[in-house]
Amino acid sequence: MPPRVDPPPDPPLALLAELTHRCPLACPYCSNPVNLERASAELSEEDWRRVLTEAAALGVLQVHFSGGEPMVRRELVALVGAASGLGLYSNLITSGTLGGAREIAALADAGLKHVQLSFQDVVADNADRIAGLAGAYERKTRFADAVRATGLPLTLNMVVHRQNLERVPDMIEMAHTLGARRVEIAHVQYYAWAFTNRAALLPTRQQLDDATRAVEAARQRLKGVLTIDYVVPDYHGRRPKSCMSGWGRQFLNVTPAGTAVPCHAAETLPGLAFPSVRTSSLSDIWYRSEAFNRFRGTDWMAEPCRSCERREIDWGGCRCQALLLAGDAGRTDPVCALSPDHGLVEAALQEAEQAPPAFVYRRFS
């Protein structure tokens, strides 16, 4: 008998369709799991078409085609077309290292509405070093030009950490020059490969404060011209982020092999059997699966979250971070200063004052 949910949650707002874990790059902060799925395990085009149809019926409004590098999948244009035909707003999250003007034009013709392109740095040598691929930066700038030529709205994702953070002002300038309407200056979040590389990526307080001042100044200067989103590393905060806007509240991810999860890192949580879209409908997964109901709402919370006035603001923070740091997904996120495990975060910040170790690059085992 499936668990009963009372009252039932709202339908998901967005589907993250992780088409593949394959990618030409090897970023040491990649949010893909450390155990990457191989091509032989990937869902077929037919499977994805069914997932998109079920998502639209469920009430999903947006689909984010992601990976890995989604342009590895030759079915991408057909899937964008299918999403468009179902009335879904489709966004491409890409490294911009595969394909060019012809491929982007085909995606635009199929109904793609937006492109989100990631950069590793504004200094080509360092960008290529972080990406683990020579020439990646050059390919990305050409890709940005090609997107701009189609007229598709472009957001640049600048992934920042201690090895590029001082160049935030140049990153904003570059986004402006490349014709982006929005730039997201997003600090690495410490899961998966980024957790493996935490000591090499975690910025110092001074670096963070300098970057925050640079963002505030640029927001004033470029008001009405460029929107600047800024995501800070929660290790330096006093309260956690509202991870995925709460477990199973707005987002549904489907991995390349078809596992449905409420966030990128959730597959690592022990004791939860995440359902597969190969054997369950998205509706059953969203409303009735044990895994999606496990940390929904506030009933699962222990103290200090249970009686905290922020419990329906940050939902107790991130379950995966609680597991990674404190060894128990049911505990308060240790980045919260009220958590009894907060000392683990302070120890990690102290470690970041040392010289950073070399990167462990993302790779298939």
Ligand code: SF4
């Ligand atoms: S973070 Fe880097 S390695 Fe991971 S999917 Fe994106 S571009 Fe590829």
Ligand code: SF4
């Ligand atoms: S105690 Fe829990 S609900 Fe309160 S701020 Fe910390 S993580 Fe959020």
